[in-house]
Amino acid sequence: MKPIQVGLIGLGTVGAGVFHVLSRNQEEIRRRAGRGIELVAVNRRNLDQARAIVGDKAEVVANARDIIANPAIDIVIELVGGTTLAKELVLEAIAAGKHVVTANKALLAVHGTEIFAAAHAKGVMVGFEAAVAGGIPIIKALREGLTGNRIEWIAGIINGTTNFILSEMRDKGLDFATVLKEAQRLGYAEADPTFDIEGVDAAHKLTIMSAIAFGVPVQFAKAHIEGITQLQATDIRYAEQLGYRIKLLGITRRRDSGIELRVHPTLVPAKRLIANVEGAMNAVVVQGDAVGTTLYYGKGAGAEPTASAVVADLVDITRLHTADPDHRVPHLAFQPDALADTPILPLSEVQTSFYLRLRVADEPGVLSSITTILAEHNLSIDAVLQRESNEGEKQTDLIILTHDTLEGRMRAALAQMQALPTVLGPIVSIRKEELA
């Protein structure tokens, strides 16, 4: 049978990875797919740079639309990035009847509903394993591996840059700014690292996983997003003393009243496997009602890990494109006519526990005034750590771990505590999850 013909738009680092993996493993891939998969045309504005990568093994075109217009091409890989041109190209490819494979998390988190609807109407598939957690087949696990389950929650380290920074901060006791510079020097962080360190990239990926897990449309605008820029080495140390690590987690959880969708630094018990995921690695924990806890770990970025996911999508499309379209794997895991309108909960209704650090005057009655406020808001305390103040010091750190509560209730209590004359600086609050 004639090989599946693939065109690639955006031949950058990942695109080159796709080319190399497809070339190197073509025999292995054909033995698996039952049909060859051939990259026949690639697009990059700079033709010389493109030819330096693919040689004469694929046609090189300067105009992305030439890939889409090519009637020989069955599948278009979009690796342009961004949400403007990429959106146009993906929609045009779909309109032209091409299946699409993309690694573009921002595009799908923001415009997924429109794109998947267009693909469904046209009877083509959009593969996006590479959009979440790089080479880890987490989209496949969620959409196909756990179909018997009612998914309860997902918690993931889905941004390698921030996990690298947090690992370094803990290992070396350094502060955020110092480690960020090191990460940039080593290539783990980009020159403009905003999307990573502010949690936006993680929120894109989380939005996609949440939709797939719970059968709801992608709703990036409703995600609560906090990055790691405010995180202090002090709190990483205190967390450690209490048996916790701090990770930037994307968390989405089904509650009776709606779905939590949030990215923020989180204390996690040090004994949990995910707390031990170090450096630039990614990991996603999925809790299902039948399977219990499962975890998926691997490289979340990089040319070949991402290419691994792109090629898996190519093979899947090669397999499923002859299947009855109604029984292909639905884009959002659930059939388009079976999506739910479960609301995304506002932050005030999120349930979580907290780590609090208060700089307080070292005098009688301070702890009592604080615990009274917590009690008034129905907040129960799990643990308290009061540092011995040094000789002559008049203030000390008070660390409190709470049990689960509504975020809104905690915010109200925090405002009251912050107003106490014995609380001497801004209170640090970091969410905590037991993940059990």
Next chain:
Amino acid sequence: MKPIQVGLIGLGTVGAGVFHVLSRNQEEIRRRAGRGIELVAVNRRNLDQARAIVGDKAEVVANARDIIANPAIDIVIELVGGTTLAKELVLEAIAAGKHVVTANKALLAVHGTEIFAAAHAKGVMVGFEAAVAGGIPIIKALREGLTGNRIEWIAGIINGTTNFILSEMRDKGLDFATVLKEAQRLGYAEADPTFDIEGVDAAHKLTIMSAIAFGVPVQFAKAHIEGITQLQATDIRYAEQLGYRIKLLGITRRRDSGIELRVHPTLVPAKRLIANVEGAMNAVVVQGDAVGTTLYYGKGAGAEPTASAVVADLVDITRLHTADPDHRVPHLAFQPDALADTPILPLSEVQTSFYLRLRVADEPGVLSSITTILAEHNLSIDAVLQRESNEGEKQTDLIILTHDTLEGRMRAALAQMQALPTVLGPIVSIRKEELA
């Protein structure tokens, strides 16, 4: 569309789990699969016990063949276990044109080649996600999620009983026999635990993963199998001091000359994620040339985790049964006509490193005589730990970690060392893998 009709043979613990998961999550499953999945008939010899589980929600039949003969049934779930009756039933179901889902690792590790050939000839699918690592979708990850990769090796904790025993031995410093009794009392080990503690169950699962990873037929008879019954608490302690944990691993690795296929206790660096998998949990590490290291973690047994995998197979079959049979996911990941005849390597040609513990006389020249033997066999030493002997003691423990070598070479050296008059007891040797 009419729901897919499913019959279940062998309504035991897992079967009941399948019934409960299918009932409880039927709406969610239908929203995913695009079609209902209905368990219409179950088989168990004791009809009253069967009715106590399914009530009037499914027909109860005493004869398994009534399930197979039922023309309304599309998919047969085999949960009988064993390799005799189960084999007959699976082959009969295939001959009757039914798709089959099974959790039977022994059956597939031993008779997989025959069963998959029959299914291929008949154009039906045999799903077996539940046969390896319970609820972890590892078969799907290997067959579909990593199709772009040349798989290099797999190392897995794929038997919960032995991992529970090893975790307890380490945590509590107890010996094997004591912990085994505790595990039996808690239900983590069966009354006859032979298949688990001798590594046979792990070898069944490893055999299946190895075939899928490397595109070779299942060859259980060629697996090298060692269990944990000889493992001593002393070695767990020494390993700990050297920064290692001891796990029962199933390891399969592609070498230039063939494939390694082996189950044995293994030292693993304590900092590896898999070394921190505790209790009855399972985890599988897969190394691919493009994706690098990935890890999959979850419950490897139990009614609902196993049911989770069975239901995922039911959904997959619901999706793929309308697809062109040549483009369905091949049973062994590679197309049947594209399997390789790469040999399974004999143990002497396996490459690994070693932990050695020698009880030696505490006198000059002992270390030298031993290191000389190692050097003569071209075995290089990574680390040596000599315990201070107690006052008045005339013997001591000598621990040696080696670098990678051929097993055959180590065996020859071990025989020579064992013959030294200064070596006072049987040498303990345990394989060691860096898994990096």
